[in-house]
Amino acid sequence: MKIQFCGAAKMVTGSNHFIETGKYNILIDCGMFQGNQEIERMNFKEFPYNPAEIDYLILTHAHIDHSGRIPKLVKEGFKGRIITTKPTYDLCKIMLMDSAKIQEADVEWENRKRQRAGKKPVEPLYTMDEAEISLKFFETYLYNQMIIINEDIQLRFRDAGHMLGSSIVELWIKEKEEYVKLVFSGDLGMPNRPIINNPEYIDEADYLIIESTYGDRIHEGLGQSTEKLIEIINKTVLRGGTVIIPSFAVGRTQELIYELNKYYEYNKEIEEYMKIPIYVDSPMAVQATEAFQANSSSFDEETKDLILKGDNPFIFPNLRYVKDQNESMALNKYRAPKVIISSSGMATGGRVRHHLKHNLWDEKNSLVFVGYQAEGTLGRIILNGAKRVKILGEEVAVKSEIYDIEGLSGHADQIMLLDWIRKFKVKPQKVFIVHGEVQSAQELSEQIRDEFKIETIIPDIGDKFNIEKQSIELSKTIRIEPSHLKENIAIEIENVYAQLKSLNIRKEQFTDSKLLEREYDTLKNILIELQQNLMDLNMMIGK
Known part of the structure; x- marks a missing residue:
C-alpha cells in the first residue's frame, strides 16, 4: 500500500x-x-x-x-x-x-x-x-x-x-x-x-x-477573543466608525453570529444606542446558516439547550441578513456605525472586497480578521503591514485599525x-x-x-x-467495558427524552398557521421519520 x-x-x-x-x-x-x-x-x-x-x-x-x-x-x-x-x-x-x-x-x-x-x-x-x-x-x-x-x-x-x-x-x-x-x-x-x-x-x-x-x-481563549471583538466593536462605534469582518461564509460566520447573539440578547447592561446593526452580507453565508439550522442534531449541548428553550441562536433583534446586491451596495452609503460580516474570509473575493474598498481608507473604521490568512492573499498582505493595497483595480490606503483575533480561529x-x-x-x-x-x-x-x-x-x-504493518501490533481493538456501553446508551436515551419533552411543552407552536403554510411538508416528513425510528427502537428491544 x-x-x-x-x-x-x-x-x-x-x-x-x-x-x-x-x-x-x-x-x-x-x-x-x-x-x-x-x-x-x-x-x-x-x-x-x-x-x-x-x-x-x-x-x-x-x-x-x-x-x-x-x-x-x-x-x-x-x-x-x-x-x-x-x-x-x-x-x-x-x-x-x-x-x-x-x-x-x-x-x-x-x-x-x-x-x-x-x-x-x-x-x-x-x-x-x-x-x-x-x-x-x-x-x-x-x-x-x-x-x-x-x-x-x-x-x-x-x-x-x-x-x-x-x-x-x-x-x-x-x-x-x-x-x-x-x-x-x-x-x-x-x-x-x-x-x-x-x-x-x-x-x-x-x-x-x-x-x-x-x-x-498558541491561541488565546475563546472568551478572551470574544471580549476583544466586543471591545473593538464598541470602541469603533463610539468614534462613529464601521467594523469590517472578512469571514468564511461557512462555519466562522455562524460562530460569530452565535457569540454576538449571546452578547446582545442576554446582556441587560447594554445601552440601547450601542445595539448597532450587525449585517451578514454574503448570500452563501445566509444559505449556510439555513443549512446549519437543518442540522441542529450535530450541535453541542449548550446550543441544543438554547434551541430547546425556544431561542434560535441565529436570530437577534439587531441582526440583518443581506441577500440583495443593491442592499449590499447601499451599506457603503450608510455612514452610521455598523458591523459588516462578509466573505471571503481571506478577502480574496466576494462582497467583502467592495466593503474594504469603501472603508479601509478611513481611520475611524476597524478591520478584524478572525481566521487564517494564507500566503499571497489580500488578508495576509494587509496583516503583513502594507500601507496601500490594490482592490478591484483601485489603490486604497490602509488607514483603518487592523486586528487579528486568532482565538476565533x-x-x-x-x-x-x-x-x-x-x-x-x-x-x-x-x-x-x-x-x-x-x-x-x-x-x-x-x-x-x-x-x-x-x-x-x-x-x-x-x-x-x-504504508505497511510493522512487527508491533498496533491495531488490535481496544476493548470497551460493558459498563461504559450501558452508560453511553443511557445518556443517549436521556437526550431523546429531553428533546421529546421540549417538543411536548411547545406542541401548540406546531399548529401555528404561518409555520404550517411555510413548512407543512417538511414538518410532516420529519414527524413520519421520527415515528419510524422510534418504532424501530421498540422492535429492537422487544422480546
Whole structure:
C-alpha cells in the first residue's frame, strides 16, 4: 500500500491524499489551492492519478480547500463513491455551486480581456452544471457509524470540532490478511467552540496524518477573543466608525453570529444606542446558516439547550441578513456605525472586497480578521503591514485599525494538537504532518519527536510513501467495558427524552398557521421519520 501527498503539503490549501492498495484507489479530500496567482494556477494542473481509476473519495469536510476540486475530478472521469457526513453534503451543495459560479464569472471577465487582446478564450475549472453533477456521487453517514465499504475497507467518521460536519477519519485497510489503520485528523478544531462539539479523541492508529495550520502558535481563549471583538466593536462605534469582518461564509460566520447573539440578547447592561446593526452580507453565508439550522442534531449541548428553550441562536433583534446586491451596495452609503460580516474570509473575493474598498481608507473604521490568512492573499498582505493595497483595480490606503483575533480561529493550536496525540492509548508508529506552512509544520514535528519519540515526516507535494504493518501490533481493538456501553446508551436515551419533552411543552407552536403554510411538508416528513425510528427502537428491544 502507498500514500501520495498531492496537496496541502508544506502549505495550507489543496488537501488531496491518494492511497493505492493492491485492489483499490482511495482519495482523502480533493481541495482547491488558494492564495496568490501562482498557487491558484495549480488547480488547473492534471491530477497525479487517473480520476477514472479512483474507487472512493472520503471527504473530511466542506471547506473549499478540502472539497473545491471535486467537480473537476468528476469532469475528468471519476465515477466512484464520495463518502462523507450529512452536514458536509448539505454545505457542499451550497459551496461547490458558489465556487462554480465564481469560476464562470472569473473566466467571463478574463475572456473579455483576451478577446480584446486577440487571444484564445479559456475555460473555467468547472461550470455550475458540472458542480451539480458531482453532487450526485455523494453518500452520507453519521458520526461513529462503522461504515463497511467492502471486504477490505472500513471507516468511521469522528467529530473533528472544526466546523459543522467536519470529521476525523479512522480508516482500516486490509492487505495480506492484516488490517492497517490510518487516521486522518482532517482540520481539527479547538475545544469549547460555539455551536459545534469538541474534537473527539482517537484510541489508536498505525499511521497518523495530522494538520499543522497553527503547529507553531498558541491561541488565546475563546472568551478572551470574544471580549476583544466586543471591545473593538464598541470602541469603533463610539468614534462613529464601521467594523469590517472578512469571514468564511461557512462555519466562522455562524460562530460569530452565535457569540454576538449571546452578547446582545442576554446582556441587560447594554445601552440601547450601542445595539448597532450587525449585517451578514454574503448570500452563501445566509444559505449556510439555513443549512446549519437543518442540522441542529450535530450541535453541542449548550446550543441544543438554547434551541430547546425556544431561542434560535441565529436570530437577534439587531441582526440583518443581506441577500440583495443593491442592499449590499447601499451599506457603503450608510455612514452610521455598523458591523459588516462578509466573505471571503481571506478577502480574496466576494462582497467583502467592495466593503474594504469603501472603508479601509478611513481611520475611524476597524478591520478584524478572525481566521487564517494564507500566503499571497489580500488578508495576509494587509496583516503583513502594507500601507496601500490594490482592490478591484483601485489603490486604497490602509488607514483603518487592523486586528487579528486568532482565538476565533477554527483550527487547533499547538497545545491542542499535542494534547490530541497525547490521548492516543496506542501511539502511531509514524506521523505525517500536512496542512501547514513550513515553519508551523517543522515546529510541530519537533514537538512530536521530543515528547512522543515518534518518527515524523513533512512531505512535499508529490511525495509517495509505503504504508505497511510493522512487527508491533498496533491495531488490535481496544476493548470497551460493558459498563461504559450501558452508560453511553443511557445518556443517549436521556437526550431523546429531553428533546421529546421540549417538543411536548411547545406542541401548540406546531399548529401555528404561518409555520404550517411555510413548512407543512417538511414538518410532516420529519414527524413520519421520527415515528419510524422510534418504532424501530421498540422492535429492537422487544422480546
